[in-house]
Amino acid sequence: MKKRWLMITAGAVVAVLLAVVALPFLIDVNRFRPKLEAEASEALGRTVKVGNLRLSILGGKVIAENIAIADDPAFSQFDFLQAKSVEIGVELKPLIFSRQLNITEIVIEQPQISILKASDGSYNFSSLGGASQPDKAVQLPKGSRLEVARLRIDHGKLTVAVVGSPRGAQVYDDFNVAVTDFSATSQFHFLLTCKLPGGGDAKLSGKTGPIRASKVAATPLDASATVHNLDLSGYGLIDPASGISGQMSLDGNLSSDGNTAIVSGAVTGTSMTFAPRGRPSTEAITIQTRAELNLATQLVNITQSDIAIGNAKFKMTGTIENKPEGRVANLKLTGKSVPLDAIQAVLPSAAVRLPLGSHLQGGTLSVDFAITGPLASPTAAGHVLVMDTKLVGYNLGEQLGSSAAFAGKAISQPDTSIHRMSCDSKATRAGSTSTNIESDISDVAYSTGEGTVSPDGALHYVLQSYPTKATLQAAWLVD
Template identity: 25%
Template sequence: MEQHVRKILIGFAVTLTLILLAALIVPSFIDWNRFKAEIESQARLATGRELTIGGDISFSVLPAPTLAVADVALANIPGASETPLLRLKRLDAQISLLPLLTGKIEIARFDLQQPEIFLEITPEGQNNWTFAARPQAEEAPGPATVPETGEANGAAPDIRLDELNIRDGAVTYTNRQTDTQLQITGIKATLSANSLQGPFTIDASVTLNGTALALESSVGNLAGTRATPVTATLDIDSGKGRIDFRGSVADPGPALRVSGAVGASGKNLSALLATLSQLPGSGAPPATLPPFLAQPYHLAFDMTATSDLVRIRDLAARLGDATINGSGAVEIGADTNFEMLLSANTLDLSNWQFANTSSSKPASTNPQADDTAANGGTAAIPATGNSLLPENISGTVGVAVQAVKFNGDFVRDIALDLQIAKGNANLRNLSLNLPGSSKFRLSGAAVATDGKPSFGGRMSFSSESLRQLLAWSGTDISAVPEERLRRLNAKAELNVTPELAQIYALTATLDSSSVSGGLAYALRARPSFGVELKIDQLNADAYLPAAAPPQGATATAKPKSGGTGKTAEPSPLAILDSFDSNFKFSVDALTYQGVVLKALTLNGTLLDRQLQLAQAAIGDVAGASINLRADLKALSSVPEGTARLQLDAKNLAGIATLTGLKLPVPAAQLGAAKLTADFGLSPADGVKSSLDATLGGTRLDARMTVTQLSLSEPAATLERAQLKLDAKLENASLAALSKQFNLPLAPG
């Protein structure tokens, strides 16, 4: 009996072994390619897309369950490009055998070779990553059942992933509506997980639009109520930048809370910014970056973030040797509120290097003038309606720096107080103290009207030692006497738009002179400005260097005749061709070379290389008045146009002193003078002039024409030039004429 039972058990064991061996070995001999059609059909039902398996499918159990699939493609949507949505060269998966016997799933290896995903938005706005809903089969209602396993109760299955590898992956996003494209290439990643709840580790590298990115991260166990530790390091473009996070994640879901320390560092901030400018959404890269950005940088702060609040503490930002500390917070919701505070004790910027199309109508100094905002100016700041920013954003920014060392001295007490509310910015205060006991203050508001941004505000400046300030700024004032450029006080209002910057209601005091008026500069490709200034009195002699004593006669080079092969010297008026302007100056009293000039006026327009001088006048200079009007063009080459000079003087003493003219006889003897001179310049007609003058009892009427004289090379063509002069001199008495000019005339 025992022997019979023993034979039965042996037979049963042999049979069971054969069954197990068959189960382990037979799958290797099955042609799994026969199931391609069924797999592709099920995929079509699940996604609504055609799945194509172009390569072989293989499955084996020994030495470990292994699945391999080659050449897989998932079709795109109609209307998209011919490229499939997904393409995979090969998939290899291996599961450990022994853990399966205990009910555990341990994926020893899961490899994806050359996975490519092509995301696209069609010209009609349809995306290709939204799949059709899977059809649901009609099922008859059955009796209610009670699940008996933990998995049925929602517990995560016991799955372990030892290694997930992605090699040579790529993702391409194309928006055919906006004609933009984003490319992620060279995807290489390794992921492992002890379970679906973690811990997780990832090591990945990609190339995003030409920029190399590398990520190393670890995430702790997500199960339980404790916060999950998270670490991550992102390397940007092979060391140009590095971002680190060390913290935790708690309460995944709506109550998510992230906290930890964030750091960013690199050897060259300029190189990092240039790299980031190539990434999608960063806009056009800047033409040049300030040289001082080419320094090591470091940023560190502690962060706490929830779905409705982000708080930053212990912020430290360093560029080179300069460090700024701060804190901030952002409340996120229907309305977004923020607060940022930055401070520093002393910033040493001694070694920083900072240096490195339109209508031609001149700018007006009138802040209400609309016609000066020309089309084709610089690009406007984006604005919507009557707000510069979204109206649901509000907050404050505060900056306080005790001192900044630069160029050998200190800028002290720098303060910024900025408020954002209802979509506009209110600059409550920007102030700083400069060298030379100088103070600058600015306040105002940045708003938008009908989508057009503008800034309007008030500014003030005062300096008790202007010379010290100018010397610190690098301005050479050695030629100005020491007792001048001592004090300056100024205040003004300003208005700035993308087309025009204006300073108006300007009042200033420089030493003993008072100035009022306004300035404007049009932000165009061709410089264009307007200026209107009124000065009560100015002693120009006090600002000019003392005249050097005469050193003897200096030989004057005789111009060579006929030398036409040499390049002509540029005209001193050529600079007037480089900008447009309207200008109006007036000085109540100007002292120059000891002569007081009263009621000076200069008023005109420079437009499209044409100067229209409406008035250049001196109301009173030693009893004389002078007025000049002109209309000239082609100022940089051969001037062309007309001019009129008028003079009315009780005597010529003041004019002689002002111009250095030596009169042949005393000015009182010559008598009163009145003169009107007209000039005409033309390349074709040469120089024409007419003179109508009276001097005492003598009148001169003259007409002069100069031909064959090149106005561009007058010295070279002087010998061939021809002069025609018609003059008439009148005096009622020859004796009076002789006496007036001390002429040796005697009767009969």
């Protein structure tokens, strides 16, 4: 009897295994392909092509091969997304007994996604959804539901380019997206991570939705954002010829109501340079910032940008406008009575060179600058004022040699005390000019004049000096 029951049990197990093996051949999941393509095409407003479908009973998955989503024809005739395979988790009971396809999970492996931006600021993904009313959520065909418990994109490659721009495309490797409780018509949670062009990585997590029908970029969003070690030169944010480079990190928030996107948080810059002949700063620069982006006009309004270098504080506000020739800045940078000791480590990054072996001690710096023009090569113009500092380790009177006798005696102190120094300065990629120079150097001279610094660092200054403790005047040409 016992042997008989063992044989019956073994036979049942074999029958179940045979059924599991046979079911994929008995259920032709390719019959769902036209419906799947049609509903996906209707929902996205783009032609969606799906290759061969295979059923994995043990995994509860339908595996689709060679997925392709067409691009907006106004941008290109190539595919917006391509993937060799997509795993679609399904509910097996409705599929087996009712021939009904209910999707529970979608996993897209190693896709290639192409993002294109037009000169008016619109993107090729903005028209995903295909509806004609931009302020309404996606409307699906009657009886259809585009709801998925989990949606993932694993190890993709995202390419971003500007239509008609000579600059090459930016490539984001290891692009990953994880979405839970996805629905086109309600809010859902997401997590996005990727590696950045040139180095560094980024993470964006939060909630978004419902998806706007005719403009996906206007979909509401509330998320936290972190960026580590973004390389300004490698990322292509700024023309390398400007001399601005370094690594930047961000820890902040990104939100959008569909009309205005707001970015706020703390930005940290390391190894920064601000001039073509600048050397990387050894001091980190932190910025507490808040900026608003008008999604329709692409106008960036920087409402807060508190810049800190140690206990030195600066402020910057203004706008960055999107124009056909590129982004154009209209910014204002100010700093009042900033301790010079705090910013000494970043002076070489702006190509400020002190005499060999010397350093500043004490005193303050005040600046009031306007930064205008193309963001790739802006013009910075404004006023600079230095008060009550000492150049330790450099004796200007001694360097002037016998001219120091004009003051009635030779200067013997090893340092140079600067009571006041100011000028109007203008800096571009073609070099810098200084006008209305005034300097009051204790025990040496009061000087006025103007001068230039070429891009390769060559100086040409004409100064007229009035030595202290004497009536004799002297004119100096520094070239």
